[in-house]
Amino acid sequence: MTATTTxxxxxxxxxELKAPGVARRLLTAPTTGPLAALLLACAFFxxxxxxxxxxxxxxxxxxxxxxxxxxxxxxxxxxxxxxIDLSCGAVMAFGSIMIAKMAAQGTLPPLLAIALGIAVCGGxxxxxxxLVQKIPLPPFIVTLGMLNVAFALTHIYSAEQTVTNxxxxxxxxxETFPLGHTDITYGSLVTIALFLLLAYALSxxxxxxHVYALGNSQEAARLNGIRTSRLTIGIYTxxxxxxxxxxxxxxxxxxxxDPQAGQTDNxxxxxxxxxxxxxxFGGRGSVLGTFIGVLIVGVFRNGLQLMGVASIYQTLITGxxxxxxxxxxxxxxxxxx
Amino acid sequence: MSRTSRLPVSLLRVxxxxxxxxxxxxxxxxxxxxxxxxxxSGSIKVGLITKTDTNPFFVKMKEGAEKAAKADGAxxxxxxxxxxxxxxxQVTAIENMVASGVKGILITPSDxxxxxxxxxxxxxxxxxxxxxxxxxxxxxAVDALxxxxxxxxxxxxxxxxxxxxxxxxxxxxxxxxxxxxxVGVQRHNGFLQGFGATDKDVACAxxxxxxxxxxxxxxxxxxxxxxGINLVYTINEPAALGAYTALKAKGREKDVLIVSxxxxxxxxQAVKDGKIAATSQQYPLKMASQGVQAVVDYAKSGKKASGxxxxxxxxxxxxxxxxxxxxxxxxxxxxxxx
Amino acid sequence: xxxxxxxxxxxxxxxxxxxxxxxxxxxGADFDLLPxxxxxxxxDNGAGKxxxxxxxxxxxxxxxxxxxxxxxxxxxSGPQSARAHGIETVYQDLAVAASMxxxxxxxxxxxxxxPGVLGSAFRMLDKKRMRQEAAEHMADLKIGLRxxxxxxxxxxxxxxxxxxxxxxxxWANSVVVMDEPTxxxxxxxxxxxxxxxxxxxxxxxxxxxxxxxMPHVFEIAxxxxxxxxxxxxxxxxxxxxxxxxxxxxxxxxxTVDEAGGTVVADSEAAKAAGVQAN
Numbered sequence: 029m030t031a032t033t034t035x036x037x038x039x040x041x042x043x044e045l046k047a048p049g050v051a052r053r054l055l056t057a058p059t060t061g062p063l064a065a066l067l068l069a070c071a072f073f074x075x076x077x078x079x080x081x082x083x084x085x086x087x088x089x090x091x092x093x094x095x096x097x098x099x100x101x102x103x104x105x106x107x108x109x110x111x112i113d114l115s116c117g118a119v120m121a122f123g124s125i126m127i128a129k130m131a132a133q134g135t136l137p138p139l140l141a142i143a144l145g146i147a148v149c150g151g152x153x154x155x156x157x158x159l160v161q162k163i164p165l166p167p168f169i170v171t172l173g174m175l176n177v178a179f180a181l182t183h184i185y186s187a188e189q190t191v192t193n194x195x196x197x198x199x200x201x202x203e204t205f206p207l208g209h210t211d212i213t214y215g216s217l218v219t220i221a222l223f224l225l226l227a228y229a230l231s232x233x234x235x236x237x238h239v240y241a242l243g244n245s246q247e248a249a250r251l252n253g254i255r256t257s258r259l260t261i262g263i264y265t266x267x268x269x270x271x272x273x274x275x276x277x278x279x280x281x282x283x284x285x286d287p288q289a290g291q292t293d294n295x296x297x298x299x300x301x302x303x304x305x306x307x308x309f310g311g312r313g314s315v316l317g318t319f320i321g322v323l324i325v326g327v328f329r330n331g332l333q334l335m336g337v338a339s340i341y342q343t344l345i346t347g348x349x350x351x352x353x354x355x356x357x358x359x360x361x362x363x364x365x
Numbered sequence: 366m367s368r369t370s371r372l373p374v375s376l377l378r379v380x381x382x383x384x385x386x387x388x389x390x391x392x393x394x395x396x397x398x399x400x401x402x403x404x405x406s407g408s409i410k411v412g413l414i415t416k417t418d419t420n421p422f423f424v425k426m427k428e429g430a431e432k433a434a435k436a437d438g439a440x441x442x443x444x445x446x447x448x449x450x451x452x453x454x455q456v457t458a459i460e461n462m463v464a465s466g467v468k469g470i471l472i473t474p475s476d477x478x479x480x481x482x483x484x485x486x487x488x489x490x491x492x493x494x495x496x497x498x499x500x501x502x503x504x505x506a507v508d509a510l511x512x513x514x515x516x517x518x519x520x521x522x523x524x525x526x527x528x529x530x531x532x533x534x535x536x537x538x539x540x541x542x543x544x545x546x547x548v549g550v551q552r553h554n555g556f557l558q559g560f561g562a563t564d565k566d567v568a569c570a571x572x573x574x575x576x577x578x579x580x581x582x583x584x585x586x587x588x589x590x591x592x593g594i595n596l597v598y599t600i601n602e603p604a605a606l607g608a609y610t611a612l613k614a615k616g617r618e619k620d621v622l623i624v625s626x627x628x629x630x631x632x633x634q635a636v637k638d639g640k641i642a643a644t645s646q647q648y649p650l651k652m653a654s655q656g657v658q659a660v661v662d663y664a665k666s667g668k669k670a671s672g673x674x675x676x677x678x679x680x681x682x683x684x685x686x687x688x689x690x691x692x693x694x695x696x697x698x699x700x701x702x703x
Numbered sequence: 704x705x706x707x708x709x710x711x712x713x714x715x716x717x718x719x720x721x722x723x724x725x726x727x728x729x730x731g732a733d734f735d736l737l738p739x740x741x742x743x744x745x746x747d748n749g750a751g752k753x754x755x756x757x758x759x760x761x762x763x764x765x766x767x768x769x770x771x772x773x774x775x776x777x778x779x780s781g782p783q784s785a786r787a788h789g790i791e792t793v794y795q796d797l798a799v800a801a802s803m804x805x806x807x808x809x810x811x812x813x814x815x816x817x818p819g820v821l822g823s824a825f826r827m828l829d830k831k832r833m834r835q836e837a838a839e840h841m842a843d844l845k846i847g848l849r850x851x852x853x854x855x856x857x858x859x860x861x862x863x864x865x866x867x868x869x870x871x872x873x874w875a876n877s878v879v880v881m882d883e884p885t886x887x888x889x890x891x892x893x894x895x896x897x898x899x900x901x902x903x904x905x906x907x908x909x910x911x912x913x914x915x916x917m918p919h920v921f922e923i924a925x926x927x928x929x930x931x932x933x934x935x936x937x938x939x940x941x942x943x944x945x946x947x948x949x950x951x952x953x954x955x956x957x958t959v960d961e962a963g964g965t966v967v968a969d970s971e972a973a974k975a976a977g978v979q980a981n
Contacts, residue, residue: 079465088464092457188544190452190478233826234814237803241811244800251798252812253783278453283482288450288475311802333461336442339454340418343447 058305059317061356065303065349066324073331080331083210090212093326094219095120095281097319098274099297101226102153102267104318107301108230109243109263110310111160111167115152116271116297117290118178123149123275125182128191128285131198138197146272152178153268157261175294182287191285202280215277222270227315239263243310299346300325303353312357324349409439409664411657412462412470414455418445421629422649423473425702426497429650430471433657439664441657442467449574452476456483469493469660471653477502477547493663495670497652499548509659509670511652513678515548515626518645519555519598521680521689522624525643526596527560528686529622533595537562538569538587540580540599540608549600552626556598568594573604580607588615599625602632602644609640628681630701636681637694643682646692649702651676711774713738713909714790714878719758719768728754729765730933736878741900741910743920746930747953755930756913760792760880761785772877789876795883797867801856805848806830806837808855809870840873841866844902861892865899872903879903880911885919897923917946929953939963951978 074081099116106113127145131138152174159170201218204211230236238259241249250256278289304321306313328349329342413430415423427443434441442465444458452475460483462470470492474480477499484494484506496507504510526535539556542549557563564570568591571583580603587594588611597612599605605625612618618640625632628646635641659670680689681697716734720727728751736742746752757763759770761779770777772788779785782792799808810833816822817829838851846865848858855863864884871879881900885893893916900923904910914920920927921941929936929952937952937959944952948965951957956972957965957980967973967980 077465085464088460092460095453190476192478192481232828234816234828235826237807237811237814237828240803241800244802245798247796248798248800249812251782251792251794253786254812282453282456282479284452284476284479286452286476286479289453292447292451292454311800329457330461333442333444333458334465336440338418338443339445339447339458 058312058360059314059320062303062305062317062320062324062353066320066327069324069327069331073327073334076331077334079334083208085330085334087207087210087212087216089323089326089330090216090219091281092330093322094213094216095274095278096293096296096300096325097219097322098222098270098277099293100300100318100322101222101315102270103297103301104304104306104313104315105226105239105263106167106267107298107306107308108239108310108313109260110246110308111260111264112171112298112308113156113264113267114168114171114294115156115174115178116267116274117293118175118182119149119152119268120271120275120278120293121287121290122152122178122182122185123272124278124289125186125191125285125287127198127275128194128279129186131195132191132193132285138195142198142276145275146269149272149275150265150269153271154261154265156268157264160264161257161260179291186285186287188287190287192283194279194283194285198276199280199283201277202283213280215280218273218277222273223315223319230315235259240311243312245311296325299350302350302357305353305357307357308354321353409437409661410465410467411439411441411660412458412467413441413443413653413656414458414462414470414472415443415445416449416451416455416473416475417447420449421631421703422498422627426473426649426653429653430657433654437657437661439657439661446475450475452479455480459483459487463487463490463492467492468664469495469656471495471497471656471660472507473498474501481506493660493669495656495659497656498649500673502547504673510673511655511659511676512673513647513652514675515551516555516558517675518626518647518678519552519557520559521555521645521678522598522626522643523556523559523561525559525680525682525686525689525691526556526598526622526624528689529642529684530596535560535562535566535596536568536591536593537566538571538584538591538594538597539567540571540573540583540587540597540604542575542600543572552600553598556624573600573607575601575604577603577607580604581611582607584608584611585614588612588617595621597621597623599623601625601627602629602635602641605632605641605644606635609635628679628697628701629703630698631703633681633694633697633701636697637683639683642684643680643691644697646679646681646697646700648676648678648700710738712736712771713773714759714911715771715774716755716759717769719755719765719770721754721758721763721765727933729758729768731768732930732934734759734928734935735938736909736911737926738909739904739907740925741904741912741923742926742928743912743914743924744928744930745914745917745920745949745953750930750953751933752913752930754933756880756882756911759785759911760790786874789874790878790880791871791875792880793864793867793871793882793884795886797863799855799863799867802854804854805841805851805866806834808866809833809837809840809873811870813874836873837869840869843906844869844872844899846899859892861888861895864888864892864896868896868899868903872906872908875908877909878911879908880913882913883915884912885914885916893919917950921946921949931955945978947976947978951976 079085103113103116123145126148127141130136130141156170156174159165160167201215202213204213238254241254242256242259246256279285300321301318303324304317306317325346328345332342411434415426417423431441442462446454455475459470470487474496481501488494494507496510498512500510501507539553541553569587571586573579573583597608599608602625605623608623609618612621622642625641625644628644632644636644663669680691681694682691683694685691712735714736719729719732721729732755744752754763758765761782761784800811815829815833817827821827834851846869848862855866884896897919900910924941926938926940928938948957951973952959956969956976957978958968960966965980
């Protein structure tokens with residue numbers, strides 16, 4: 029690029045050369061709405077029941093959302109490119125059975141079983157990405173098919189049996205350590221670390237910008253020299269690896285390999301992404317928003333539970349929230365034009 | 366302009382949120398301490414976790430629990446999985462209930478094996494855990510089990526079927542639940558035992574998941590495979606009704622004997638209407654109220670319930686057979702659930 | 704037109720051919736772009752000007768013919784290799800990422816990273832530097848926008864066009880190609896974009912302008928390349944012909960002879976267009 033400098037003394041027509049201040053960015057950020065919703069929910073539940081606002085309870089919430097949260101990170105990446113992944117829970121279930129079975133039966137040492145399970149989930153993601161990019165096929169169709177494939181493979185491979193008696197390393201992430209007056213699981217730390225890592229990648233690297241550009245317009249991204257094919261396949265593969273990590277987190281949390289796991293997680297991960305302000309049409313949103321979205325779901329479930337409200341109302345409220353979130357997204361897009 | 370390197374704003378935001386979260390954890394933790402199971406406000410808290418919210422069997426169970434709780438002056442909190450088999454949902458419910466200070470948890474486990482670690486954690490915190498309707502694997506993973514003896518339930522209808530067939534050669538179809546689920550296995554085996562047959566004598570066995578539509582499909586497939594079927598064992602009444610629809614479509618509903626288990630009001634009515642010949646009625650209300658009572662006793666006296674309590678079963682039919690004790694549908698409808 | 708001492712064309716093509724099965728998209732086309740000029744490329748629909756431009760920007764590889772850049776023969780392996788040689792295109796739909804800001808769009812696909820370990824190991828973007836350089840480029844072309852951090856979709860059509868032009872100009876070393884830049888704009892904004900194109904030329908960057916809009920072409924072009932039936936029908940100066948005549952050359956009613964005069968090729972069409980030979 030031919031760099032030209034404005035000669036001294038010439039005033040720039042621009043009001044600001046640097047980014048607006050932190051306060052301004054916070055106010056206009058797309059995550060402000062979801063964050064406000066989360067804080068409101070927390071306030072509401074704190075007032076409704078006195079077991080909500082405890083360190084132990086918050087630690088519990090984070091633990092409860094860490095599996096769906098990890099799935100939702102991968103889902104965020106895919107939705108940012110205007111795609112969608114309906115198979116994440118099923119792939120995770122397969123991964124968890126593979127890890128559990130291989131370790132419990134002694135086919136592989138536990139750490140290798142974990143590595144293989146995560147890699148296989150990455151493989152599912154790779155296949156998704158190849159089908160979406162190379163044929164090409166709509167992501168909805170591809171992942172819908174993969175959902176059934178992964179689900180069936182899980183049940184066939186596990187012979188419908190829950191795998192128990194897992195060796196130590198598999199549940200290590202379920203161990204807790206004290207922080208202040210409460211206990212945190214190592215698994216929660218893993219989830220938080222993954223959120224931070226992907227948040228950094230999306231906002232501070234060229235790769236992240238390319239992801240957003242791809243979601244805005246595949247054609248525009250391509251014309252600007254971005255290798256969209258590689259990028260898309262890479263995103264689905266990374267998501268698959270994240271589903272594999274979620275599988276390990278699931279095992280560490282429940283202590284078993286369960287072939288029935290993850291059936292509602294497919295849609296729950298999408299719910300979390302949408303609640304966090306990411307647009308289903310691509311190009312807009314953030315992993316931080318997804319984290320908030322995941323917490324919203326967890327806070328509601330936990331808070332309603334503590335209040336003694338029947339489970340079915342959680343489902344109802346989540347549904348209403350999702351519709352609200354998508355409506356807000358649509359309105360703000362219209363306003364932007 | 367000072368050239369201090371500024372962290373990117375978005376990272377700042379993320380760090381701030383994490384910081385707030387961490388502070389909240391430590392600060393709030395020092396306030397009210399970690400989760401306690403004290404009865405605090407005076408009333409005893411009892412938790413009930415069912416497989417789903419929607420199956421009428423569990424709805425009735427919940428009603429029974431609520432009534433018993435009210436009578437004992439206890440507070441009932443309920444939860445359920447999202448689908449039959451949702452283990453993770455039940456694990457979360459256990460955790461939340463323990464955090465909210467329940468004295469005891471009554472649970473119908475979706476996955477008898479997978480739920481065991483979570484139950485162990487709850488019991489370690491001093492919470493009494495009782496399984497209702499479905500045992501855990503191993504049964505000792507819970508403090509006590511209040512359930513129907515499913516083997517007996519199967520035996521009763523097996524004996525009934527033997528008597529009702531009056532020496533005719535039986536061509537048997539079994540419409541089962543799902544592979545490996547103990548309730549289904551017990552009832553199936555009980556039926557064969559009571560009838561005096563083995564799996565080798567079964568002409569057709571299909572899974573239905575306890576669902577009416579799937580029961581119909583299963584019956585249709587069985588009729589295709591073995592057209593001469595004249596005796597059908599079904600895992601529950603929805604499956605039985607599905608079987609009846611399939612038989613009626615082929616005009617065979619009068620020549621085939623259908624027996625079932627459950628004793629729900631819809632099913633008992635079906636017995637009255639002649640669609641199902643006999644059903645073993647079980648009593649979820651009893652399971653629930655006895656469970657609540659056990660938790661209240663534990664809270665008051667520290668005495669833990671233990672072992673297996675058979676909540677009983679009655680054979681309901683309007684066409685009684687000699688040698689098999691039964692009650693009529695009037696009784697059945699009075700005591701049914703759903 | 705006989706040329707005595709014409710400077711070396713920046714971009715030149717001779718005898719380009721491209722066939723797709725039975726269809727000949729480029730039929731022995733020539734092309735000359737002189738330094739520091741705005742060359743308008745006009746042609747009716749189906750004349751093949753899009754294919755010609757694609758061949759010149761690397762999007763299409765010709766079956767035969769020669770392309771020269773600043774006198775040196777060159778072949779492009781794809782659009783990226785054309786960009787690598789300093790040929791930038793402003794596409795008709797702008798190819799901008801709508802939800803991203805101006806600076807991000809300016810550096811899309813060519814982001815700057817922080818120096819040292821932050822940039823190499825952590826691949827951290829140098830957002831400050833990108834914002835600054837983007838501001839400088841916009842200022843250079845006197846594009847007036849209050850804030851660089853608003854997203855591109857909040858800009859008007861003309862402002863968006865300006866951003867796309869500034870991006871191309873910032874990265875181009877040899878040629879800027881603009882495809883129908885005023886097609887979607889109103890009168891006032893078209894005027895602003897044309898001013899912008901003039902400033903680009905005045906900076907010394909030659910511009911290839913594809914347009915259907917005759918008044919705009921006449922207002923801004925130094926020369927006009929008329930494309931017809933897959934080849935160059937004529938290259939003329941707008942001052943030497945009337946708009947109607949140029950349109951007639953485009954449709955084939957008139958042809959241009961060696962001396963630069965027009966010859967009636969199709970008398971019916973010429974009469975209908977209201978032009979005569981001269």
